[in-house]
Amino acid sequence: MTEERLSFQAEVSRLLDIVAHSLYSEKEVFLRELVSNASDACDRLRYAALTQPELSADDPALKVRLIVDKDARTLTVADNGIGMNREDLVENLGTIARSGTGAFLRQLSGDAKKDVSLIGQFGVGFYSAFMVADRVTVTTRKAGESQGWRWESDGKGEFTVGEAADAARGTRVTLHLRDGDDEYLEEHRLSAIVRKYSDHIALPILFGEGDEAKTLNSASALWMRSKSEVTAEQYKEFYHHVGHAFDDPWLTLHWRAEGAIEYTNLLFVPTSKPFDLFDPKRAHRVKLYVRRVFITEGAEGLLPPYLRFLKGVVDSEDLPLNISREMLQHNPMLAKIRSGIVRRVLSELNRKANDAESKEAYEGFWENFGAVLKEGVYDDYEHRDDLLKLMRFRTTAGDGLVSLEEYVGRMKEGQEAIFTISGDDIDSLLKSPQLEGFRAKGVEVLLLTDAVDEFWVPAVGAYKEKPFKSVTRGGAELGKIKAADKPEDKPEETPAEGGLTDLLALLKLALGEEVKDVRKSERLTDSAVCLVADDNDMDMHLERLLKQHKQLGMGMGPSKRILEVNPGHPLIKRLGELATREGAATGLDDAAWLLLDQARIVEGEPLPDPAAFARRLASVMARGVSL
């Protein structure tokens, strides 16, 4: 078969364009990326050889070599790992296949500065070779296959693939260095880069070919070293390697569990939020090893989904080496490891949340990953109490984050519930009319803006026997609560009871089936009206959310709402007076609909009949306009 010329996927071309312009400040990271890929390829072969030993039998000592040819000005990163066949080559080095990345790359704007910062969080892996090379040749042969392949590209939109005779098992990536990048031909420079970024790699990284080649790294699994032997810098580099991460670890957890079962863990919580955290296909990024042999990444039973932001390594001494990925899921030992990890991670987070010096940093963690931990509150009953302690909330009391403990500790006299309000964002929530009465009495309300809040709150029901209660649902229960700074509740100036009763009756008559009820509000102080859900109906925000996602079941919703009117508002007072007059029913019809529509607008609900709203508004204004 002759050589074939193929085009890169459009996203790869754009990426290469940025890479080639060397917008990275630290070009040397290309070596880390290539060594990392080589080491992953060896890990994968070691795993495959557990069941098919013949795959690596002819050359069993897995290693990575850096080979320099000063005359040709090339640097080669060679491994004797799993290798690639033609299909793998085209798929892996022509496209970007990782889930979520397509969408991510579509965000690239063409504005180099912005794009670099986006890519910075994401990494370019193999393609970083083009930072220092104007041509890259890959020769490779897949373990177990006899045909070798050669891939070559100048990184400008196209690559070629053809057969390669005499390719050894594994992959050789040869970089034809750009002018000015000769430093990557020097042993001392390469050695320093390897020690800086790749020292922790568990297989030898050699300089040169043949037996006299020198080992550049420590070549022992970093997680097996004792904590006192590992520097912060080494932990960081390991995190970059194992997590394909580009930020710093926010939390590093390194411990060995000893006893009935033994396992070593080196886990990291990232500082920044991964862009695909809520991608339904996303698994955690923890690699499972058995006695130093890599088994799999993202094993389902190893961590609960609500800890999917963790990256790192778990290495078991007891699991059988030949365990298949499928068998893992139901392995009781794995379940024990999982519960040990969950306990340790949650207690460490709890410590971070409460220690004076880490409290503030914990808030950053919570902003990133709180919504994920909330999933655990919903579905991990065993650890619910621990997770509830980790929760932090924005509230009506100020800008800081508040724990449930703090909230309960400052509840007002007579307050029996933990009040909540849910919506899409803090700013619009803070403008909700339903909060007015609570504000006036100094009663704090939790502001809930994560979709998952709609699920864990009803599942948990109460904290320290105080039920959660939405301020947009049922009665406000404000009457029983003593006001903060007003020792005595000042009686509101309300219209004569007769007027209000008549008005409520007339509004009900006018709106008929459109609302469930019209009633006097306890929770409004400034606005004339608002909508609330009945105690047994779905909260309004949840209903909107389900509707948006087309998840409202057949025959469900839209629920009818209760229109609450503020007896202290001048408009309601005036309408109350009018309501006692003869013939008020017809005169107040427009006003009734306008009140309902304005409550809907404030709630962010669409008006069922905007034309009728406009007509009524114009007619009422025409009657009322005066200068």
Ligand SMILES: Nc1ncnc2c1ncn2[C@@H]1O[C@H](COP(=O)(O)OP(=O)(O)OP(=O)(O)O)[C@@H](O)[C@H]1O
């Ligand atoms: N030395 C190698 N041996 C075998 N396969 C390799 C080698 N280098 C790269 N690959 C394959 O090419 C794919 C793409 O590599 P690339 O470095 O671009 O991304 P990645 O390693 O998946 O992720 P990252 O961007 O985080 O490094 C790899 O997932 C792997 O399948």
